Amino acid sequence: MLDTNLKAQLQAYLGKLQRPIRLIASLDGGAKSQELRGLLEDIASLSDMVTLDDSGSDARKPSFVIAREGETSGVRFAAIPLGHEFTSLVLALLWTGGHPPKVESEVLEQIKALDGEHRFEVYMSLSCHNCPDVVQAAALMAIYNPKVQTVVIDGGLFQEEVSQRQVMAVPMVFQNGELFGSGRMTLEEIVGKLDANAGDRDAAKLNAKDAFDVLVVGGGPAGAAAAVYAARKGIRVGVAAERFGGQTNDTMAIENYISVLETDGPKFAAALEAQVRHYEVDIMNLQRADHIIPAEEPGGLVQVQMANGGVLKARSVILSTGARWRNVNVPGEQEYKNKGVAYCPHCDGPLFKGKRVAVIGGGNSGVEAAIDLAGVVSHVTLIEFADALKADAVLVSKLKSLPNVDIHVNAQTTEITGADGKVNGLGYKDRVTGADHHVALEGVFVQIGLVPNTEFLKGTVELSRFGEIVVDAKGHTNVPGVFAAGDCTTVPYKQIVIAAGEGSKAALSAFDYLIRQPVVAAGSTAEAEVA
The missing domain is CATH 3.50.50.60 (FAD/NAD(P)-binding domain)
Structure with missing residues (x-):
């Protein structure tokens, strides 16, 4: 089933298992069941810590559960998880086997503390590059909280079920039989929706933060480049992003970013975030800006009000909120979104x-x-x-x-x-x-095409008739201390490489602005730069 290279890679990963696991398969006589059996036999043959049990009786066939030794429940795949979901399979094996996930400890504690019964059904397709994030999030929750059950369903394998439930877009998630969400969602987003107090806690954390020298609003290529260039000046930098990576998360193939011959969007987005974190930038993810309040005096603090009620303050702000798919705006579009x-x-x-x-x-x-x-x-x-x-x-x-x-x-x-x-x-x-x-x-x-994410700026920052932020050659807006870059601006040609360049330019302009202003925020690291 698996080729030699994949087997070698998988065997190396399975060497990280810390406790035995079982693969409990529910199969019938069909060709797909035999294909799944071959995959599971390959996995079991690669480690003494993995055993295969084909006595499962789940109604969805073929399917299998990854369970701890001595248990019968765990993450269920009603799928043959190859393609984009092979990584999801490997991670589910490792996590069930005791290998720790690369997740913030705070988020993991949130998962463990979730109360109530949560039965998740995640519909995906093997060619969907947005699905693995959702699949892996739901799997992790089931592994770390016994009150969470997760089944991952390949829509292409269970066409009749997909038709009956009118699943016409993936990923699509049902919770306890009701629609929970569709489209790409991060683990933090999902946990935040389940944790009723998450918003208030986030707002309190934002309010407690000291003022930034540069606050970047948006985490796409423009925002990431701005953060890196600003942080390299040795000043205090923060990034508030609704979804780090922006539109690149939804891009299948990237083949025109100079020096990178070929990659895909999710990998590119992860690389952006990794480089920003390398410079110890304060990344505040899942944060949507609601409006901004300009500084009251030159060199004063700009305030950014977030949707959860929190307020961030900064001596300068770079807006890089990107754009989203444009709607055709005809009758039926909203009514049948994700239903065709x-x-x-x-x-x-x-x-x-x-x-x-x-x-x-x-x-x-x-x-x-x-x-x-x-x-x-x-x-x-x-x-x-x-x-x-x-x-x-x-x-x-x-x-x-x-x-x-x-x-x-x-x-x-x-x-x-x-x-x-x-x-x-x-x-x-x-x-x-x-x-x-x-x-x-x-x-x-x-x-x-695209529409800029700038509605929250109306009445504050000058916008073009298309809703784009009006900027000059250096990324200045009409508001002192506020700069902008990327697809949300009037700069032509909405391309990743252009957005990154504009973000870098905006950061250099913001730093130039800072060193020419009187020092207002005591203790700011920019104070040392001026001195």
Whole structure:
């Protein structure tokens, strides 16, 4: 089942087990059950600390539980966890076997203290790069708290169940039979939703922090670069980020970042965070800014009010809040989001295997999505508002060569229709003839660009008509002591490499601002720089 290299790697990991574990399999006579049996036999053959028991009787077949020796409960995989989920499998084996997770001790204590019964069902697909974070979080909770049960379900393996529960986007998590959340979620986010007092504790911690010399709001490539450049000046730097890594977490492949031949988004995001932590920057994750209060006098403190009620103070602030997928804003989009309306073809494409889908958008992202989906679904309809596709010529040529793709330009999407709680079609108007059309399908992928995350700045910082923060060549905003960088600004071309460069520039500008201001915050490390 596993090739020689994977076996060697896995055997090395299993050498870290501190206590025996059991793999309790529930199998039938099907081909997938035999495939799973082969995987589990391979795992058991690599360590004397692992035994295989095929006497399981779970209703989902094939599936297996990873349990401590002498126990019958643990993390259940209703899946053959290879692909993106192979790491999740390895971690579940190690954690069950007593190897400590790389998790903050405070978060681990939060997990252990969770009260009440929590039955989690995590639906994922093996090609989803956003799913492992959620799978691993739910698995860890089940391993460290006996009141938590977790089953990880491969949507592609249990298509009938996925259809019955109307799972049309992954990852999707149910708690005690009710929808808990969908999309990428970190362990801290999940635990925070379960821990009713987490918000108040977080706010109190933020309020207790001393003023920063530079506070970066946002943790994408621009924010990470700004933090590194500022910290290297020897000043006190903090990063408040809703999700460290930003959009890169949702990017499948990165092949145009100079000096990095190829990587994927989650790895890139992890590398960003690792480098920022290397410089001992105070990272405050899962923190969303609500509004800012400019300094009352030159060199004074800017205040950033967070959504949980906490307030952070700083002598200078760099806004790098990034952007998010733009909605098409037609009837049916919000109603059927995650019920046929999706935004990530890599994540959710496998759920539409053999079905009909549409892609809205004819730029690079839209055409790439259509090409990707054409290899999975039965038919793709691409809808483009303009009179021609805007993607690179090589991509357009590839798309037009595919036999199961229809392209409609000069087409204005007017509605997304549905029935029984899920998408059943898309309406569009021919902008030349004015004729209305309706396409019957099961899924719609929206790929029409980005909108900046700047709503909280209205009335404080100057924004363009597109909602972007207006900056000059050095990253200054119209508010003294407040700078901005990355996809949330008026700087053209929303690219990772450009965002990183702009973040670095904003940090240098912020430092230049600091050394030219009177020292106000006593004890600030920037005071020593001025001296």
